[in-house]
Structures are given as C-alpha cells and as structure tokens.
Amino acid sequence: MEKSIFNFKILYEDGELIDMHEDLSLWVSSFHIPSPDFDHITESIDGRSGEIILETTLKGRTVKASFLAESVNPIEFDKHRDNLFRVFNPLREFYIIRDLQPGKRLKAKVNTILDIDYLTPEDGEFTLEFLICSVFIESTGTTLNPEWGFQVKTNENVQYTHSTQYFSIWNDGDIVVDPREHFIKLLFNGSSVNLNIKNLTTGDIWSYSGNTTAGDNIELNGIRSLKNGSSIFGQTNKKLITLAPGMNEFEITGAIDPFEISFDFSFLYL
Incomplete structure (x- = not known):
C-alpha cells in the first residue's frame, strides 16, 4: 500500500511517534480541518437597528480523518483492530503532525468511538474525529529550537x-x-x-x-x-x-x- 498524501503521524507526550502508514499500515483517505468555531457576544441598543459585537471568542474545533485498514488474514486483522484501539485511546492527548505540513502540529484527543466497517474479513474502513481544544495549529518547535523544520513567511533574516x-x-x-x-x-x-x-x-x-x-x-x-x-x-x-x-x-x-x-x-x- 502506498502512502496517502493525507498521511500523518501521532506524537504522544512521552515522545512515542506513530506513523499511520509505516507503523499501522493505514491508508488515510481524507483529512479535513475546518476553521475554528466561534461565538460572537452581541448587544442591542434601544432605538437602534441591529446589534453591536462586544467580543468574539474562538472555541475548540473538530478535525475529521477517514482510514482504510487491511491485514493478511482475519486473525491478524482482529489483532490489528486491538492495536488501533490502543493507539487511538481517548484518554491520551497527542499531537497530529501531517506529512503535507510537517512544521505544524495539532494538539488533539479522539472525540468519537473507533468502529470499523468491515469490507471483508481482512480489511475495513473507519472515520475518527479529533477535538482540538487549544483551537490553534502550532509550530512543531519553538524559535530557539534549531529543528523547528519550516520556513517563515518573510524574506527578513529573522533572529531570536x-x-x-x-x-x-x-x-x-x-x-x-x-x-x-x-x-x-x-x-x-x-x-x-x-x-x-x-x-x-x-x-x-x-x-x-x-x-x-x-x-x-x-x-x-x-x-x-x-x-x-x-x-x-x-x-x-x-x-x-x-x-x-x-x-x-x-x-x-x-x-x-x-x-x-x-x-x-x-x-x-x-
């Protein structure tokens, strides 16, 4: 199975790094990131049409990914499913690092159950939602980390x-x-x-x-x-x-x- 362009890695707080393709033999068929959800706090004024916006706050957003999983036989696929339960443990928080933009990461938790739709006894597909409570996508490193791994959006010679x-x-x-x-x-x-x-x-x-x-x-x-x-x-x-x-x-x-x-x-x- 070739690696999907939507492939990503999971980085746990303890340093464990899991590649969806290389470590789990998963094909990531889609990866959808919406813009942040938000709340406008408004107020109306007597005698005046409409409302005025007092404040806007950003809320957590949900990222959705779809996968295709396969194995060599039904027994191995059953074991593979159990390993997926361990990897996508909703009790653990982790970072998602996408191959398309390895210089950015999303801090996430699994937000739906993992329920495989069996296509055959040896393969199936499933979709997961991840909750991004921090709202923002962040750089994989910091400004003093020489391995932050991406180009900044300026031609200036930046120093920190x-x-x-x-x-x-x-x-x-x-x-x-x-x-x-x-x-x-x-x-x-x-x-x-x-x-x-x-x-x-x-x-x-x-x-x-x-x-x-x-x-x-x-x-x-x-x-x-x-x-x-x-x-x-x-x-x-x-x-x-x-x-x-x-x-x-x-x-x-x-x-x-x-x-x-x-x-x-x-x-x-x-």
Whole structure:
C-alpha cells in the first residue's frame, strides 16, 4: 500500500511517534480541518437597528480523518483492530503532525468511538474525529529550537537572540502570542540598572526596578518574572510582553554591554 498524501503521524507526550502508514499500515483517505468555531457576544441598543459585537471568542474545533485498514488474514486483522484501539485511546492527548505540513502540529484527543466497517474479513474502513481544544495549529518547535523544520513567511533574516538596544522579533503566527494563554519565554543575561523591555509595536513595557550583574539572568516565563530562579514580580511594573503577528520592534534600556536577550515561543496559526 502506498502512502496517502493525507498521511500523518501521532506524537504522544512521552515522545512515542506513530506513523499511520509505516507503523499501522493505514491508508488515510481524507483529512479535513475546518476553521475554528466561534461565538460572537452581541448587544442591542434601544432605538437602534441591529446589534453591536462586544467580543468574539474562538472555541475548540473538530478535525475529521477517514482510514482504510487491511491485514493478511482475519486473525491478524482482529489483532490489528486491538492495536488501533490502543493507539487511538481517548484518554491520551497527542499531537497530529501531517506529512503535507510537517512544521505544524495539532494538539488533539479522539472525540468519537473507533468502529470499523468491515469490507471483508481482512480489511475495513473507519472515520475518527479529533477535538482540538487549544483551537490553534502550532509550530512543531519553538524559535530557539534549531529543528523547528519550516520556513517563515518573510524574506527578513529573522533572529531570536540579540545583544543590541534596538532589535526585531518576527511572529510568524496568525494571532497575538500572549503569556497569559500561550508559551513564551524571554531570557536576559548580563548587567542592568532599572531594566526596561519595550515592544514598540504593541506598546507593551516590562520594567524591573532592581539591578543585575554579569552572570545574572532574568527570565520572563509566562506570567512569572524571575531573577536567577527567584521571583522578582514585586519589583516589576507587573506588566507582560505580548507579540503581535508579523514583525515586532523592540527597545531595551537599562542594559549594560555586554548583554544578551532571547525570545523562545511557538507560532500559532488559525
């Protein structure tokens, strides 16, 4: 059986990687990804026609895949079915990585029962739905992972580690990377006095009223602010740095040469 163009792999949290074709001898006959479901929160105003939209929220979306399974005889096919039950265990969360776009992945859980429609005693077909609770399709790696495996949508020479006062950070995704919801880690190494990190594109400013010396590191990990592993949240302005889609222009003040700042995050796509 040849490999389908819709073929994909499953990556479990423990590192186990299963290829639908190579490991399970499955033909993926279709793989359907819809756009995210959404809710518009609206309000009507007395004396005014129509409604105004107050907010739009994205909901989890469902991905559907259809498969053809076969084996050499009925006994082996029965064993094959049992193995499919193990692989598509609804209790386990995993990543789906499609051969068509190996640089992107979907975090999913099985959302339907696996019920094979037997064509013969040795082969059959079935369809599964996968629930993508996180809504977004994400990059398979992060910006500081050299094996993230895909080209970004810009001709600029993108870098995610800098040692100058002004620099740029490219967000290849479709949405704002927000540390309250998404993985993003900033790491500053070096000496500083009243360190300020400003995203000139979004207007976000993070500041620290303390000092650092050579060998110290400041880490902004999600909503946490750490110096050498200990919280410094109370000495900051209690703000966060977000990244808009596309190029983000930054200015850093209070840093004393030599210093280094790096940005580690995943790209999020619709």
